[in-house]
Amino acid sequence: MEKDKNVLEIPYGTRDFLPSEAADKRAIETKLAELFAEWGYEEVVTPTIEYLDNLTLGSSVSLQDHLFKLFDRDNRTLALRHEMTTPIARLVSSRLKDYPLPMKLSYISSVFRQEQTQMGRQCEFHQAGVELMGSTSAFADAEILALAIQGLLRSGLKDFQICLGQVEFLNGIMEQYQLPAEAKDKLKAAMEQRNLVELETLVDQLGLSDNAKAVLKKLPLLNGGEAMLKSAYDLALNEQSRRALDNLSEIYRLLKSYGVEQYVRFDLGIIRDFSYYTGMVFEAYTPGLGFPLCGGGRYDHLLSDFGNACPATGFGMGIERILLALERQGLEKPKRARNIYLSYAAGKEAQAVERARVLRQEGKTVELALTPQDKAEAVKMQQAKGYAELVYLA
Numbered sequence: 001m002e003k004d005k006n007v008l009e010i011p012y013g014t015r016d017f018l019p020s021e022a023a024d025k026r027a028i029e030t031k032l033a034e035l036f037a038e039w040g041y042e043e044v045v046t047p048t049i050e051y052l053d054n055l056t057l058g059s060s061v062s063l064q065d066h067l068f069k070l071f072d073r074d075n076r077t078l079a080l081r082h083e084m085t086t087p088i089a090r091l092v093s094s095r096l097k098d099y100p101l102p103m104k105l106s107y108i109s110s111v112f113r114q115e116q117t118q119m120g121r122q123c124e125f126h127q128a129g130v131e132l133m134g135s136t137s138a139f140a141d142a143e144i145l146a147l148a149i150q151g152l153l154r155s156g157l158k159d160f161q162i163c164l165g166q167v168e169f170l171n172g173i174m175e176q177y178q179l180p181a182e183a184k185d186k187l188k189a190a191m192e193q194r195n196l197v198e199l200e201t202l203v204d205q206l207g208l209s210d211n212a213k214a215v216l217k218k219l220p221l222l223n224g225g226e227a228m229l230k231s232a233y234d235l236a237l238n239e240q241s242r243r244a245l246d247n248l249s250e251i252y253r254l255l256k257s258y259g260v261e262q263y264v265r266f267d268l269g270i271i272r273d274f275s276y277y278t279g280m281v282f283e284a285y286t287p288g289l290g291f292p293l294c295g296g297g298r299y300d301h302l303l304s305d306f307g308n309a310c311p312a313t314g315f316g317m318g319i320e321r322i323l324l325a326l327e328r329q330g331l332e333k334p335k336r337a338r339n340i341y342l343s344y345a346a347g348k349e350a351q352a353v354e355r356a357r358v359l360r361q362e363g364k365t366v367e368l369a370l371t372p373q374d375k376a377e378a379v380k381m382q383q384a385k386g387y388a389e390l391v392y393l394a
């Protein structure tokens with residue numbers, strides 16, 4: 001009995017996409033693929049399965065708890081990819097190491113993480129994104145941010161905010177107070193989880209001056225516009241943090257050239273959940289969702305782990321999360337047109353096949369009935385399947 005039950009079930013954290021859901025998903029992916037190509041990004045596809053050692057380069061040990069692992073016939077440990085940046089870094093450092101720089105790559109793929117599932121978060125989910133390799137410039141970071149914003153707009157979203165930070169600002173602040181490595185890791189973990197109570201408790205346990213403790217407690221609250229960014233210079237007593245703020249100022253100046261600055265606010269408390277980020281980082285949020293739609297940043301050292309030193313920046317956006325945001329905000333989802341349901345009376349099969357061929361050559365989507373129908377049956381089927389028009393051959 002249990003075996004029969006399992007036949008109809010799917011693994012924890014996965015889902016089926018029914019026809020309308022799959023159509024919505026594909027429409028978003030098509031819009032994003034077209035956008036990435038318009039901006040000069042070439043698509044790549046990497047294996048779903050990678051060697052475990054490759055996927056964990058440059059990442060914390062705790063990441064392994066979230067990976068789906070398996071073994072090949074030679075007993076080597078493999079894992080399902082948990083994100084796309086690391087596999088693409090591996091690809092660039094091997095098959096594309098002689099490719100001209102800067103290199104602009106895009107992807108649309110499924111990824112896997114062992115998670116506690118909730119709305120908008122599954123163990124298997126789908127991402128679209130880009131990676132820009134070979135440039136350290138703020139111009140490259142601004143392009144990535146502008147493209148992410150255009151991707152959300154192209155998907156149909158209107159109300160969202162990019163929260164922009166810089167990991168070197170936080171690193172510099174912690175360095176100026178000479179915090180030990182263990183204390184830094186705990187503080188960063190609390191900030192990543194937005195756990196202000198835990199952060200304050202950790203800070204109070206440090207042997208620092210009251211002023212230093214006040215600065216550290218203020219870090220997660222440093223968000224706002226250009227005025228906030230200017231005030232943050234007063235907290236940065238070291239060159240590392242000041243350079244990070246200068247970098248954000250330059251990126252923001254360039255975003256004004258793109259005309260997208262209204263979507264961006266600074267959040268100096270952002271820490272992304274991968275340890276390889278080295279510069280600007282960002283996340284995109286929209287009303288009604290308590291988790292980011294999109295995120296990314298600069299990672300200048302990851303390719304070095306694969307033996308190919310090369311600066312890089314990029315982002316990934318969650319397809320399911322975009323669809324969920326559109327649904328909750330009552331916005332129309334991009335759809336592939338369902339133009340014509342073509343039906344026919346008995347004896348009209350050959351003419352129906354020919355008419356369907358002509359209509360498809362004209363760019364219409366056409367479903368051809370498989371058996372003769374009367375007009376009433378054809379109308380009922382057209383409406384049930386959501387086609388805009390009925391063509392009936394009597």
